[in-house]
Amino acid sequence: MSKMDETEIRRQLEAISQIEPGQEATERAVARARDVVLRNEKAHKRLMPRIWQLIAKGATAKLAAAAVLMVGLGYLAGRLSAAGAPDVEEIRSVVESSMAARLDEALESKIEEITGAERASSLDARFAELREGLGEQLRRDVKEAAVQTLAAAGSLTDRRLTELAEQFEAARLADRQSVGEVLREMELNRRYDKDQLRNGLRSLVAYAVEAPAGRPD
Amino acid sequence: MRSRTEKLLELLDRSGASLFALLTRLTLHEDVAEELMQELFIKLNGASGLDKVGNWEAYARATAINLAFDWRRRNGRRPAPERLRCRPGSDDGPVGRLIRTEELQEMLNAVGRLNGVCREVLVMRYIQEESYDDIAARLDRTTHQVRGLCAKAMGQLRDALVSRGGQSE
CATH class of the missing domain: 1.10.10.10 (Winged helix-like DNA-binding domain superfamily/Winged helix DNA-binding domain)
Structure with a gap:
């Protein structure tokens, strides 16, 4: 294949181009493709009414339809029950009373707002005073606690120092006793040696005195 | 304005046979070509923006070529069946046909x-x-x-x- 020239390639491509599917297979393939297309179309057509059915079956859709119906009926009833020409005087009196009521409400709310502001300022002052008092109390408590802590720490230190001094004294006494014991033992040994030496010297002197007379050279 | 289904059916009537032949030549398998033909029309039916395409036939052919070579990439070594029909005069015995089929497979893989x-x-x-x-x-x-x-x-x-x-x- 490595030495394939263009003629050989063309020959093989031509061989591929000569391949023909069977008539039966072609018809079957086209029919299947047609089925696919038509099935998709049917599925699409079936899907659209189903969507509407789903909407109609849904509780939300029913509620929406009922709401639309009620609004329409209300509008119709309002239109039918509407009076003829409006009475201008009546409208004026209604508007005046309505305006007066609204003004009253507005004034009341304004007064409420002002008194509310005063209350708020007095509350602010009280709050500041309270905050000051609490701060003072807190400072006092902290100071007292610090003094108590220092006193407690001082007494504890004294007690510890006393205990330490007592321990030092006990250790010193023990050392003195042991040193005394040792010295006493040394004294006893010295006396024993001294006695031994004296006895030895006495024996020697006695032997020296007796020897010249009784023993020949 | 005609629906997509009508256009696809018209395309199928006009070029269905040639598209199937193309798929058969590129896959060397009639059964595979049949499957790919179905897949092609499913793709065309679901393709978004197909209505903007001017030449549906060219679009379908390009899609068919892509489908066939995609299949070749996935199943390149599948042996070709014996019963592929060629034009008269091209039959040269079972061994020769086997060799020739192998050569065609290599050629189509190279084209892919x-x-x-x-x-x-x-x-x-x-x-x-x-x-x-x-x-x-x-x-x-x-x-x-x-x-x-x-x-x-x-x-x-x-x-x-x-x-x-x-x-x-």
Whole structure:
């Protein structure tokens, strides 16, 4: 294949181009493709009414339809029950009373707002005073606690120092006793040696005195 | 304005047989071509923006070529059946047919390795045996450009076959 020239390639491509599917297979393939297309179309057509059915079956859709119906009926009833020409005087009196009521409400709310502001300022002052008092109390408590802590720490230190001094004294006494014991033992040994030496010297002197007379050279 | 279904049915009537033949030539299997034919029309039916396509036939052919070479990439080594029909005079015995089928498989695999336009032009020119003018009209190019593309595709195909042969040796 490595030495394939263009003629050989063309020959093989031509061989591929000569391949023909069977008539039966072609018809079957086209029919299947047609089925696919038509099935998709049917599925699409079936899907659209189903969507509407789903909407109609849904509780939300029913509620929406009922709401639309009620609004329409209300509008119709309002239109039918509407009076003829409006009475201008009546409208004026209604508007005046309505305006007066609204003004009253507005004034009341304004007064409420002002008194509310005063209350708020007095509350602010009280709050500041309270905050000051609490701060003072807190400072006092902290100071007292610090003094108590220092006193407690001082007494504890004294007690510890006393205990330490007592321990030092006990250790010193023990050392003195042991040193005394040792010295006493040394004294006893010295006396024993001294006695031994004296006895030895006495024996020697006695032997020296007796020897010249009784023993020949 | 006609619906997509009507247009697809018309396309099927007009070019169904040639699309199936193209798929058969590129896959060398009638059963696979049948499956791919179905897949092609499912794709065309569900394709978004198909209504903006001017030439449905060219679009369908390009999609069919892509489908066939995708299948070749997935199942390249599947042996071709014995009962593929060729034009009269091309039968040269069972052994010769086997060798020839193997050669065709190699050739189609090499064609599948070409890039998009070159592959399409080569298929249209040498496998579908369309004229340069028809190809130019379908691809919205000049005849001169199509001739250039064919020469380039042939060169690429030769290189692909040589490199493949070098690898196998």
